[in-house]
Amino acid sequence: MEYTDLNGFHCSLSFEPGRFSIPSKHVLVICRVNGxxxxxxxxxxxxxxxxxKMEQGERLLETATREVYEETGAIVTQLEWFAEYLVNAPQPFCKTVFTGKVEKIDEISPLExxxxxxxxxxxxxxxxxxxMKDEGMKEIIKRVKQLGKWKD
Known part of the structure; x- marks a missing residue:
């Protein structure tokens, strides 16, 4: 899927791994907690x-786990690759989208x-x-909702 994001950059979205030549160094994690x-x-x-963003020496799954915890306090497991998108900004980058399961949410401070x-x-x-509002994200959300375990 091709679209223009709300920053005006051309983007490509794929639900097949390995479609882009730029290695992914960014993550987005979609989880549900009690519905x-x-x-x-x-x-x-x-x-x-x-x-x-991935930190030096990290793998994408480690980045996803860390970012979710730093931003929400949630401990996430069962991360699964879901999609990737390429943003053709002045410095192009690729972002991997994961789905995951929240084991628990810690009350930590400070959060990012x-x-x-x-x-x-x-x-x-x-x-x-x-x-959250560009065409690519709308497509990702629509497809996540289509998964049996992700219904509203």
Whole structure:
């Protein structure tokens, strides 16, 4: 799938691993907790799925686990590759999307964000980050909802 993100960059989304020549060094993690979506509240952008950049020496799964914990306090397991997208920004990058299971949520402080937010349905209104509203993210959310274990 090809689309333009809300920053105006051309993006490619794939649900098949290994489609892009740029190695992924960014992650986005989609989880549910008791029927709610696990989100974090970024201080500037608003509500979004947790994620971030790989640190030196990390593997993508380690990055995903760390980022979810740092942004929400959630301990996530059973991470599964779901999709990747390539953003053709001035410095192009690839981001891997994982789904996972939340074992528990620790109350940690400080978090890198305003903390965990559990929402029943994704309305994508004004309180959500612009990163949640482009065509690629809408397609990812639609396909995640199609998984039997991910129904609203």
């Amino acid at each position: 709610n979506w696990l989100l974090t509240e970024h201080p500037l952008r608003g509500l979004e799925f947790p994620g971030g 964000t305003k903390g965990v937010r559990l929402v029943q349905s994704l309305e994508l209104d004004g309180s959500y980050s612009f990163l």
